[in-house]
Amino acid sequence: MVLYFVGLGLADEKDITVRGLEAVRKCKRVYLEAYTSILLVPKKQLEAFYGRDVIIADREMVETAADDILADANHVDVAFLVVGDPFGATTHTDLQLRAHALGIETKVIHNASIMNAVGCCGLQLYRFGEAVSIVFFTDEWRPDSFYDRILANRQQGLHTLCLLDIKVKEPSMESLARGKPVYQPPRYMTVNQAVEQLLEIEEHRQQNAYGPDTFCVGLSRVGADSQQMQAGPMRDLLHAELGAPLHSFVIVGQMHPIEAEMMESLTSKISMSPESSSHA
């Protein structure tokens, strides 16, 4: 029948759209893509709300067992749930193309993703340049290829959204060497870690893409009631306390006056939730 790609939005089970909820409730099998982002609520809470069992689809499953996901999807409706928008930071074009090759109809139900919800900090979306992904440094691997993209954005006065790494169900290197994967506990990069890595990269590259004085915004749990934001020079955000995951980070470019006004309101407090903030 139909393979639905359903965006879940950012925070909890009620961020699904009415159209999305109707689709999920008529599906025979429901998968939740769980390796590029997470909701802030446990799976059980989703299942209770949908009235459906939810199968966690990790990266391995989507890449190697796509046939299982698509099995019978020409006879029954199947939902593939994605935190944020189905075509947000990571696309699921591959699964979509595979479905089409099997003659399975697909439908996309959009939702908010960090790529557009970041506008909540008051910076205008059309003033963002290319987004970058910042991955966890390891002892051996300290990738900085995104540095040039930040530099290009900065030279044009544009803001840069930094998507921060998450590691879910990652096998340890040692266990892979032994041929039997043992999974590490999930890790989510904080704004503090991102800033630390960014400053280390600038020290090596020395092209002044940014520095400790560069104005930035740290965001956490965007879209949730517990959302927090803090703006200030990068050095201050090295120690910002933004609480539980997920975190996001923006390197600010040139600001219009109204952007600057919003930024000021975010620097005047340690944290601020526009979702539940009273400004007397």
Next chain:
Amino acid sequence: MVLYFVGLGLADEKDITVRGLEAVRKCKRVYLEAYTSILLVPKKQLEAFYGRDVIIADREMVETAADDILADANHVDVAFLVVGDPFGATTHTDLQLRAHALGIETKVIHNASIMNAVGCCGLQLYRFGEAVSIVFFTDEWRPDSFYDRILANRQQGLHTLCLLDIKVKEPSMESLARGKPVYQPPRYMTVNQAVEQLLEIEEHRQQNAYGPDTFCVGLSRVGADSQQMQAGPMRDLLHAELGAPLHSFVIVGQMHPIEAEMMESLTSKISMSPESSSHA
């Protein structure tokens, strides 16, 4: 109590999130921002679904009568509905700051906007540079300041989302001259018109930001069942038939192989709706 900024998503009344619907249903007054984008369904249909009267807020009202919108919002809940995301292409930071100044709590309920939903065409969102707005040319006013931004994106191999002008409740110049505004019928820029203007600008500027051979994607009614997409060289899109508004346009940069594969599937047909397409 609370001023809610509620994103409605892109197509119809069911694109609101469950969280958003719950908020709207408990609000005393409900405004619909109706000058930067439109839903594809009439106001009556929204009102029936919400169980609430909906007051159309045009640009004039939001700019000059913000106090009416905010009246009593420290005693009753008020909703300000925005097609797409509240902080999509246009921000409503001004209204938010005004509410805060009056001590009114605000909450933001996010949704999909064209800024992230455009990912449905298969181009990866993080490969988009700065977005541009293309406004209707008039005899006297043929703005092309966005040309430099397209050029910068192209030089970096990035895609450019072009937001196409809409004119809703615009007074005619003659009527303004007479001091009594007479409003023109609404107009929505088509992909054809956008391409025509873009090619005219390139002829003047001659810096090869793009040209008739540049690969592009035209999209219409993104998120709706009737969604259409067509990819091809700009000259082909001059005559593409993409139907009713709203239209969007992407000037494609360098493509990754999987992006190219999706683009190919969009060139092989006059129009294609991934929302309801069966690919046997």
